[in-house]
Amino acid sequence: MTQQILINITPQETRVAIVERGAVQEIHVERSLTRxxxxxxxxxxxxxxxxxxxxxxxxxxxxxxxxxxxxxxxxxxxxxxxxxxxxxxxxxxxxxxxxxxxxxxxxxxxxxxxxxxxxxxxxxxxxxxxxxxxxxxxxxxxxxxxxxxxxxxxxxxxxxxxxxxxxxxxxxxxxxxxxxxxxxxxxxxxxxxxxxxxxxxxxxxxxxxxxxxxxxxxxxNLAQRVLRDLVTDHTANIQIDSRENFAVLQEFARIYTPSVVEKLELYRGERPLFDLHNVEQEIERALSRKVGLKSGGYLIIDQTEAMTTIDVNTGGYVGARNFEETIFKTNLEAAQMIARQLRLRNLGGIIILDFIDMAQSEHRETVLSELRRALAADRTKVTVHGFSPLGLVEMTRKRTRESLAHILCEPCPTCAGNGEVKTPQTVCYEILREVLREARQFNPREFRIIAAPNVVEMFLEEESSHLAALSDFIGKPIALQAESFPSQEQYDIVLL
The missing domain is CATH 2.40.50.140 (Nucleic acid-binding proteins)
Structure with a gap:
């Protein structure tokens, strides 16, 4: 199985992609400011x-x-x-x-x-x-x-x-x-x-x-560790897109890993090295929650503090002769993709796999064997347990470094990492309660609600009757003003 290693180096960051069978199997990132x-x-x-x-x-x-x-x-x-x-x-x-x-x-x-x-x-x-x-x-x-x-x-x-x-x-x-x-x-x-x-x-x-x-x-550094730790007999070549660093790595390999020298190549192409091999697209996919399968099924990957959960779904796959066969084929393909995604994303710790329920025990054993076979290529220590009474597969993968998402991303400032935000209707009702609370404490001439455009729009349409009823109840006019807040959950109530 031929392996190719791509090294993209800039002053601020080094990225490494390991490609096997034409697909990216691993991605490593190291930033100079956070070493x-x-x-x-x-x-x-x-x-x-x-x-x-x-x-x-x-x-x-x-x-x-x-x-x-x-x-x-x-x-x-x-x-x-x-x-x-x-x-x-x-x-x-x-x-x-x-x-x-x-x-x-x-x-x-x-x-x-x-x-x-x-x-x-x-x-x-x-x-x-x-x-x-x-x-x-x-x-x-x-x-x-x-x-x-x-x-x-x-x-x-x-x-x-x-x-x-x-x-x-x-x-x-x-x-x-x-x-x-x-x-x-x-x-x-x-x-x-x-x-x-x-x-x-x-x-x-x-x-x-x-x-x-x-x-x-x-x-x-990352590039040197690649030469020391990741190069195998199956590595066909190591392409480096920086002339200066190519010379440095050549000297390092000559002194410490002589067998690697002949595999080093300076990439001189006009297109960026990672673009040429579709690595940038793979990085984007590796940051996505949903991963599509060729058959039409898909995985949902959720990474939490304590563990990672991976859910397998059939999606639009209807290619097999019966439903049980469809489930079996989807789970087999999912087992291969799960092993690849664990390496790509560098997910570690406790991992729970929720395959689609299979009625036949031989199908479950075959899927479990395929998963273990696919994980055998992982250079990180992995332990896989069998199906639990609830039909879940529990496994562990040693944490060797931060996951790709933790290196490249941060919690969303809008949802604070929850993955969800309150609906405009929920925010409208919060505002109505807050206006009533303020009206009982203060006696302004007018209330002005400053909120996100979609919240204001809901007040003008679906919730217009409730807003009018509140205005009549407190005996004060209520004005609306749309502002582009970072989150639709944010609002302000001004007393005039």
């Missing part, structure tokens, strides 16, 4: 130690000092990254109070755990980790661990033994084997080990040569 600090490694300087809080403030070169708690200090750390006269060596004994481990002015190697939020600075740790494609390198450790997501005991032992055989006896540092390593060749694992060792050597050298505070390592 986080998590994973960045700094040579910081201790500016204050707080024994009462068992914490310290570390200057890492940001506007706000970062925060390091004693629980985030690696208890076995022995710093060999700075001359002994400049860097304090942390005592190996566990449980030492922070004032016996750190002192003001000390240079210390730290990594960001959490981004700054509001008035709080970044949260730090002294336990360094560097992520590769299939491995995570722990330069201060000496053991080999396996990701808990790999729950097969035989596979865990097999991966651990493979890693131990690949590492030379003089190798320093430990590794965690990621789920991507399942089925990886020895060449792939060795390439990842070499990449991580090279990265750590650069960080170590920089820490010896540069003053504190200083940024030593930043996690790769």
């Amino acid at each position: 986080g600090l998590v994973g960045n490694i700094y040579l910081g300087r201790v500016i204050r130690v707080l024994p009462g809080m068992q914490s310290a403030f570390i200057d890492i070169g940001l506007e706000k000092a970062a925060f390091l708690h004693v629980a985030d200090i690696w208890e076995n750390r022995q710093s060999d990254l700075r001359p002994a006269s400049d860097t304090h060596k942390v005592n190996k004994s566990p449980g030492l109070p922070i004032e016996k481990q750190l002192f003001e002015g000390q240079a210390i190697l730290v990594q960001v755990l959490k981004d700054p939020i509001g008035t709080k600075g970044a949260r730090l740790t002294t336990q360094i980790s560097i992520a590769g494609r299939m491995l995570v390198y722990l330069p201060q450790e000496q053991h080999i661990g396996v990701s808990q997501k790999i729950d097969n005991d035989e596979e865990r032992l097999h991966l651990k033994n493979r890693m131990q055989a690949l590492l030379p006896p003089e190798s320093r540092g430990g590794f965690i084997v990621r789920t991507m390593a399942e089925g990886a060749s020895e060449q792939d694992l060795q390439a990842d080990i070499a990449y991580l060792h090279k990265r750590w050597a650069e960080i170590s050298q920089a820490s010896r040569q540069q003053p504190a505070p200083n940024l030593l390592y930043t996690d790769l």
Whole structure:
């Protein structure tokens, strides 16, 4: 199955589309102004130690000092990254109070755990980790661990033994084997080990040569992560539409992922790269609540705080010989589309699928098998359960980053994310009640209602008799004035 990767780069944004079988399967977006600090490694300087809080403030070169708690200090750390006269060596004994481990002015190697939020600075740790494609390198450790997501005991032992055989006896540092390593060749694992060792050597050298505070390592940008994590043997080419960034990625690939260099291509076409491959249209569809199926059926996708629900409908599909067959065919097509939409939209967490009810158990099993088959191509961990007594399929998909809608959209200022607004008639009745309330408290010469045009129009037509009756009841004239409010729910009542 041939794969094509398209990379659209502008100064403010990088977008990546993965195309398989002529259709967009994944979309990734990263904006320069919202790139986080998590994973960045700094040579910081201790500016204050707080024994009462068992914490310290570390200057890492940001506007706000970062925060390091004693629980985030690696208890076995022995710093060999700075001359002994400049860097304090942390005592190996566990449980030492922070004032016996750190002192003001000390240079210390730290990594960001959490981004700054509001008035709080970044949260730090002294336990360094560097992520590769299939491995995570722990330069201060000496053991080999396996990701808990790999729950097969035989596979865990097999991966651990493979890693131990690949590492030379003089190798320093430990590794965690990621789920991507399942089925990886020895060449792939060795390439990842070499990449991580090279990265750590650069960080170590920089820490010896540069003053504190200083940024030593930043996690790769989206385009670089694509070369590291998303390129496979099935990737035919990687097209990049920026000449400057093409050269940068060529150099990065030459040093860290040599096998990718020959797949890089500079796109020179006149049409925008994403327009040529209909990616812009796919992005618009991926932001829509309704997704059409080729058969005439459709999906309704609703993303909430707690979960995502996907409802399958037959729509206008009447192509099968009987109704049960129509339902079965629609559900089969929906299973394939659901798997694709989950990747496109990057939906994670709890996901509830409401397929059209099927009377035959073999149809349900076939649809469930098709769903699992379609989800097998997902690089994110997915767990699918069978049909519940209510006929729903429950599944989970690991959250790896914000969903596409959360990156590109925000709640509607009109409906505040509800997806619905009050009808003009409802607003009219609210206004009538408010006028009556005001008339009981005040004695103006006249009331003036300022509302959205469609609300005013309803007062002049369907609700004219009710407005006239209220005017007679309170004994005051009521005037109307149309204004273009952002929402038809907004209005104002002026006392004259």
